[in-house]
Amino acid sequence: MKKLINDPADVVKDALLGIEAAHADRVRVDHTNKIIYRKDAPRQGKVGLISGGGSGHEPMHGGFVGLGMLDAACAGEVFTSPVPDQMMEATKGVDGGAGVLHIVKNYTGDVMNFEMAAEMAEADAGTEVKAVVTDDDVAVQDSLYTAGRRGVGVTVLLEKLVGAAAEEGRSLSEVADLAKKINDSGRSMGMALTSCTVPAAGKPTFELADNEMEVGIGIHGEPGRTRLPLAPAKDIAALLLDPILSDLPYGQGDSVIAFVNGMGGTPLIELYVMYNEVNQLHSKAGITVARSLVGDYITSLEMAGCSVTLLKVDDELVRLWDAPVNTPGLRWGA
């Protein structure tokens, strides 16, 4: 295992110290509870937005704390959902009297821990809590009898858009409804060229031959739905985009935010090559790209690979997207 770390057991602790030191102007960190707070949280009268999940997905979620996005993020161990105590603490810490929205990615662990936290927070402090669960990964067949789809790329876009809405002073139910609408309008699909190594595990989660790739992966180094021969960027773009387009579906005349995300180990030059391919498929499909995002935003440690996310947008969502945001991981207009 080759990583820039100290003791594998200290990765999350050390990274939180680094985030605090690098971004003290915007965030403060509760190291006991592993919570990254917006420096001026709680904001009176503003709906508090918290998210959280396993670590190893940086900049998500801690890098999205700040003006126009999250009020707090709970950091779990690598790829392991945080515990209810953290989420309850964060919920209380960002409650400005207007209630708190939990942004939860649809993984059994995240959902159950956030549920317990909400029960505790409501019992304990009487804070009104609503939750939105993101489940945008088309690689997973959806069904009533399964854990359902994973929450992936849409989570990033949702945190930005809902953050802008909360900044405008909308009510908890308005913000929650918007979050639901956004989740329902977005779809994603990812692939990997390499596996990744959980520090505490010390070796790659799976092995891939030099001529293979995993398609339909999540963000935890899990193997994907299928293993295919390595292909050119053009074919990979189609492999990721086709199931997305047919799922919602998206088509002629739709306007979208197009998001090509790196999994952590893939350099930007390759992401731009992918974006070009994806963009040409949009044009073919008659889809208008209103806004785009290219880079590492929701990662899986040092995994090489990428994911594509499409979010159908109307003028209101585009306006919320353009609203000022000032976080370590996403910043404009401020």
Add this chain to the structure above:
Amino acid sequence: MKKLINDPADVVKDALLGIEAAHADRVRVDHTNKIIYRKDAPRQGKVGLISGGGSGHEPMHGGFVGLGMLDAACAGEVFTSPVPDQMMEATKGVDGGAGVLHIVKNYTGDVMNFEMAAEMAEADAGTEVKAVVTDDDVAVQDSLYTAGRRGVGVTVLLEKLVGAAAEEGRSLSEVADLAKKINDSGRSMGMALTSCTVPAAGKPTFELADNEMEVGIGIHGEPGRTRLPLAPAKDIAALLLDPILSDLPYGQGDSVIAFVNGMGGTPLIELYVMYNEVNQLHSKAGITVARSLVGDYITSLEMAGCSVTLLKVDDELVRLWDAPVNTPGLRWGA
């Protein structure tokens, strides 16, 4: 070789198409000459800033084109300096009557090609051209009889700071003097956990065992000055920072911009772990960190590793750092 590309020969071309598609709001691309222009270039009365170099260092330089930073960037083949024709074309394209500054990293190829371009541009269009050559890499012994030190991390900070100065309407000689001052106030050092693969070469430039690291590397996948056993982040931080601190030197009471840069394949969580270690060494040395930058800004394809750059700053430089910048790779205040 596992990369998200099509034909290795088309990587630069395809990436430029992707950059153009993703950032059409801020840049335009001359595909014939492989030049990324600020959309509104040339700006009348403003000193034009151009840089360029081999590709594979993204977001540098193309990602730094825009308000408050570069007016144009020339993209060479992967790790190969662009040719004079490109630089001459870009020089003419950004000349708003106030002259043009060439920001050149100190590599024999870059220096010679930019020299030829300047000669051609002055002969051809009578554009006044000045050049600043960055050479901040302390891994290389400096000497009159050698190629001298490499230009690395300081180049990124310099492009931002000088960009802000040019935006203020300063003259070419003022801008060039500032650039020189910045280069003289900055030092860098880098290390690698893995090599990288030049697409056209198809295999890693060097091989590293699982328990080895290269220290004193540049940004072209070159082997470094020394090969050492893999070490914890804490020791690596000292290995990189000590030669920097003693070189300028930096010490008690100095104020700096601290920049921890990822080489392309290292995930953000590890860069924050490194930043924490570097930051603790600053405190020990009595150095004040005025501003910080953590992320992948000057990369070496998918190489895993990092570099540390310290730039001594006064109030004026901090003010220029905080000035608005709006480029695909660096953005705030706009």
Add this chain to the structure above:
Amino acid sequence: MGLSVDDLGSWVKLFADVVHENAAMLTELDAAIGDADHGINMERGMKAVAAAVNEGSFETADALLKKVGMTLVSTVGGASGPLYGTFFLRCGTALTSVDDIDAAAFGAALRAGVEGLVARGKPELGDKTMYDAWAPALDAYDAAVSGGSSLAQALRAAADAAAQGRDATIPMVARKGRASYLGERSAGHQDPGATSTTLLVEAAASTLG
């Protein structure tokens, strides 16, 4: 006279040791169809539990087991944290003011714990989860007790049934938890949670008898 607080304490501590010894194996199993952390998670949690049990002194069985549950909820995270945590919390609640913990009372507590776990995770038989080890274990336990077996014999029967349930997860296509994302590819792998659950019941059989 039935189970004492110390008996239950040693059960939990043995489980902590066994999890420690098998952490790598549990993580391996999770690497194949999950995210390579089940052993790491359980080890982190049970280490905290062992510490809490050693430090604190507990008057009653329910106080002890509730402490175990709370500790797991607060330290494990992931899917196994709320599931194992809820299991021990409900176990404890079921034993509140039970002063003679005989075979029947302990069986009722186990069932209450598993019902809590099911309420949280909504697993069904055949979903390829820890529940596929728990369900047969509880049934075997109750059958043994109603057949007149001792607590020791009933726990032995439960442990064997849990192991069979664990093995039965191998061919299953997961419908819950991370493994479900793999679809057909999840078949042919043993479920990590069913494996740790079998270790827990095994630990009971070898300490509580």
Add this chain to the structure above:
Amino acid sequence: MGLSVDDLGSWVKLFADVVHENAAMLTELDAAIGDADHGINMERGMKAVAAAVNEGSFETADALLKKVGMTLVSTVGGASGPLYGTFFLRCGTALTSVDDIDAAAFGAALRAGVEGLVARGKPELGDKTMYDAWAPALDAYDAAVSGGSSLAQALRAAADAAAQGRDATIPMVARKGRASYLGERSAGHQDPGATSTTLLVEAAASTLG
């Protein structure tokens, strides 16, 4: 009668072929002490040169060689682009209005080309660059010519000397170019540029005789 435009054209085209055949080897050498692109760079440039030479028709030697130089400058980049480009540009200039390109005239042109290269890159003997192949090659050539050798014999002597100069770069610690960043670690590796230069002189020996 001395060298014709066609002679020089076939020299350049042979060099293009040889570079193509040896591109991987040149890149290998550059991988060891540089950035693994010398073969790629030279192949890209000489491919463009061969195309330009085949398409265009050239009245004079200087027109041809200047075209070669301009093409290299415009397509290669890196260190070798300006260096090889300047070499051919100056070679061409030196042959302007020379109508009988005999051994002496061609030797003078080669020296002018190398002087241009030296003016650009400021290499000194022993810096571990292409100049370490050029310098002995030029000296051997001139010695042969003043010794009365034919052009063919002089070029053969130059090619052998270039090869020796190339081999002599192996133990050198680089002081110029990327290899200089390696310090002591650059010793023990053959310089890529000196290797491509040797191929160029070899190509001259086997075409211009």
